[in-house]
Amino acid sequence: MPTTAPAFSDATASDSALRRFLHGLPGVDAVGLEARAASLGTRSIKTTAKAYAIDLAISMIDLTTLEGADTPGKVRALAAKAVHPDPTDRTTPRTAAVCVYPDMAATAVAALAGSGVKVASVATAFPAGRAALDVKLADVRDAVAAGADEIDMVIDRGAFLSGRYLKVYEEILAVKAECARADGPDARLKVIFETGELSTYDNIRRASWLGMLAGADFIKTSTGKVATNATPANTLLMLEAVRDFRAQTGVQIGVKPAGGIRTSKDAVKFLVLVNETAGEDWLDNHWFRFGASSLLNDLLMQRQKLSTGRYSGPDYVTVD
Amino acid sequence: MASAFEYAPAPESRSVVDIAPSYGLFIDGEFTEAADGKVFKTVSPSTEEVLSEVAQAGAADVDRAVKAARKAFEKWSALPGSERAKYLFRIARIIQERSRELAVLETLDNGKPIRETRDADLPLVAAHFFYYAGWADKLDHAGYGANPRPLGVAGQVIPWNFPLLMLAWKIAPALATGNTVVLKPAETTPLSALFFADICRQAGLPKGVVNILPGYGDAGAALVAHEDVNKVAFTGSTAVGKAIARQVAGTDKRVTLELGGKGANIVFDDAPIDQAVEGIVTGIFFNQGQVCCAGSRLLVQESVQDELLDSLKRRLSTLRLGDPLDKNTDIGAINSAEQLARITALAETGEAEGAERWSAPCDLPSSGYWFAPTLFTNVTQAHTIARDEIFGPVLSVLSFRTPDEAVAKANNSQYGLSAGIWTEKGSRILAVANKLRAGVVWANTFNKFDPTSPFGGYKESGFGREGGRHGLEAYLDVR
Known part of the structure; x- marks a missing residue:
């Protein structure tokens, strides 16, 4: 059973203690937060810096397919793309992971064996999370048994919004326990808040701390299934949270914005946020990920542009 | 600080601005030499490179400029507000069109980052002209009774910290209310005011309505002291502000001072x-x-x-x-x-x-x-x-x-x-x-x-308000 960072063991002793702790976090001024995110968005990343950022961004992608129409063939195609994103240029970095539903995890594991690309599986009745706890845990167990390296869980937003923070906390603890493996490395746990449903920045900060206290390895913005997903502002806020958490506990936690990041320009802006907020320790795919699918092709086109000096166009990257 | 993510240099192109090797004073719609032929150099604070040589106004030039402003005042103040507004809107639009050029110029002459001139100074300069252009034909409704009258010739002395923005704060309300102006930019940052003079010509502003006199403190003092100046507006240090207050005491000049602070x-x-x-x-x-x-x-x-x-x-x-x-x-x-x-x-x-x-x-x-x-x-x-x-x-x-x-x-x-x-x-x-x-x-x-927001100080930070409806009062005869 994972334990809470010692500095905060009192905070999770009871529902009321947890509420006091989360509501005692500094407030977030929405105007100021968005202004800061926008101002970092004006950084001009050119030439060598751009080349670095594009390769880094490719290496941070959780290449994702989460559709009812997913098939083993589709997953295998995506796995091949993850390993060789640009078939014409073998120097292109691999993506960090392929992200699928639990029933596709075994297919992804087989397709990616030996490649170094991780398999991430959403679980816990993704994306709504509206199921009994034992159903959610069974979902996680399936994915872990299939060999998933990473589990992307959703929190119970209903419980969170009605103030039952301890319920959310305990559910994360229970999922974390299912990520343990006796015969190998534990699956890393990404905790999805669905920031679009939490609605306020104060809630996003509270959810971030709640997730970190419960042992999340990553905190993740969103499922990609609602209207508002990752934004520069909510990602900046979560980067502040992991920065502050490490300063206070020594424990480093990753961040994953997901959904809505489609262009290289956007991705580079997020990397600037990482660089100037959490710092360079997070400029690594062990600590920062993009949950995205169409982003990869745009990064590849930009990468080709940097190496050849001209835009190739969408027919020169693979459609999977 | 070395980082894995080193931002490569991303310089804004200097070639968007063409700085002439020398500039004159702008009096009565023309660029002219100083009466005594004096010039001074303006340098780029980030490199100490000399950017240009600029005519240095003296008392005789101040007199010439005030006379030009006085002559222009009669027609300018008699124009319908809607006509004055057209000139101000035109100036605002030209500033927007030339904003990249002006931002680079301001950064070169002042030393402030292009991020600020591009994202703060220039948008605010244009906004200020647009805002006061909107007031020019609505002065009857500004709360000063029907048909409030302008004061006459405004002598304006501005600092080097926001050269073009302080110019906008001074000139836009003065022109909207029907005054004519003689403005002295700071000696370390004369260039954007001289480019503004060019914009006035581009906008077809009548001669003498705006006069620009680059120079030092002596030119500013001569302007403040000139007997045919009706209004003194100064932004700068509290020490100079006090000297100006002493200088205008006992005259019927109106004065607004925007001085130091310790916020x-x-x-x-x-x-x-x-x-x-x-x-x-x-x-x-x-x-x-x-x-x-x-x-x-x-x-x-x-x-x-x-x-x-x-x-x-x-x-x-x-x-x-x-x-x-x-x-x-x-x-x-x-x-x-x-x-x-x-x-x-x-x-x-x-x-x-x-x-x-x-x-x-x-x-x-x-x-x-x-x-x-x-x-x-x-x-x-x-x-x-x-x-x-x-x-x-x-x-x-x-x-x-x-x-x-x-x-x-x-x-x-x-x-x-x-x-x-x-x-x-x-x-x-x-x-x-x-x-x-x-x-x-x-x-x-x-x-x-x-x-739209008035700005100004208490105590030794000065008196009078600039910006907003309140900013009109400083240029209207509504005492």
Whole structure:
């Protein structure tokens, strides 16, 4: 059973203690937060810096397919793309992971064996999370048994919004326990808040701390299934949270914005946020990920542009 | 600071602006030599490179310019407001069209980062002209009765910290209300005012309505003293402001003064800390702290002082100081050797009086005028750096225990221009703002400007208001 960072063991002793702790976090001024995110968005990343950022961004992608129409063939195609994103240029970095539903995890594991690309599986009745706890845990167990390296869980937003923070906390603890493996490395746990449903920045900060206290390895913005997903502002806020958490506990936690990041320009802006907020320790795919699918092709086109000096166009990257 | 993610240089192109080797005075719609043929050089503060040689106005030129303005006044003031508005709208649009050129020019002549001239100065300059253009035909409804009359010839003296923006603050309301102007830009930053003269010609503004006289303090003094000037508007140091007040005493000249400040930025323990840190940075390091309304005194509640200072120092370590034309530069050059010497001397006084100095770790370029972002802790009300305006990137950190103490310390200043309040509690914002004797009070933000908002000071920060409807009063005969 994972334990809470010692500095905060009192905070999770009871529902009321947890509420006091989360509501005692500094407030977030929405105007100021968005202004800061926008101002970092004006950084001009050119030439060598751009080349670095594009390769880094490719290496941070959780290449994702989460559709009812997913098939083993589709997953295998995506796995091949993850390993060789640009078939014409073998120097292109691999993506960090392929992200699928639990029933596709075994297919992804087989397709990616030996490649170094991780398999991430959403679980816990993704994306709504509206199921009994034992159903959610069974979902996680399936994915872990299939060999998933990473589990992307959703929190119970209903419980969170009605103030039952301890319920959310305990559910994360229970999922974390299912990520343990006796015969190998534990699956890393990404905790999805669905920031679009939490609605306020104060809630996003509270959810971030709640997730970190419960042992999340990553905190993740969103499922990609609602209207508002990752934004520069909510990602900046979560980067502040992991920065502050490490300063206070020594424990480093990753961040994953997901959904809505489609262009290289956007991705580079997020990397600037990482660089100037959490710092360079997070400029690594062990600590920062993009949950995205169409982003990869745009990064590849930009990468080709940097190496050849001209835009190739969408027919020169693979459609999977 | 070496990082894995090194931003490659991203300089804005200098070729978008064509700076002539020499410029004249702009009098009666023409560029002319100074009567005595004097010239002075203007340099780029970031490199000390000479940018151009500029005619230096003297008393005879002031007389010539005031006469031109007087001559133009009759027709200009008789124009319907809607006609004056057309010229102002045209000027505003030309400024927008030429904003990239003007931003690069301002950055070269002033030393401030292109990020600021591009994203703050130039948009505000255009906005100011648009705003007052809108007033020109609505003066009957400004609250001064029917058909309020202009004053006549306005003599305007502006500082070097926001050369074009201060010009806009002065010229836009003056022209909208039907006055004509003679404006003297600061000797270290004459170029954008001279480009503005060209914009006036481009807009077809009648001759003599705007006259620009680059020069030194003697030209400013001659302008203020000129017997045919009806209105004096000055933005600059409190010492010069006092001299001007003495000079115009006993005359029927109207005067508005926008002088120094020592703004208190008050951070309560329930503040949104991360945004407060950003606001502190904006408050004192925007334009290298060369801002009259800078939040140069940080008043922080003792219960969050350590946490806030840790966050602030970490943030300051990420500021990028260097080539002002680089789009990623946060901190540019100090405007002149003289100003750098003043900042340096005051910082040394701070150390000598026992305050603890901390400067952000950054390499300063070898040529040009540079000062690293600096903060002082262990500062008390008795320290010189808590009382005197430094006008540079130097923050004095003081602490308080209760809201009453915060208000008392904030108000305990010869100045009263600006203040900031940081708290998530709305009732506290209102209660504290009511007690602060400062012309501008920002809540959970700092250094936010808008042409619709009046700006001006209490006490030695001056009198009169610029901006908004209130800004019209300074140029109307409504005493």
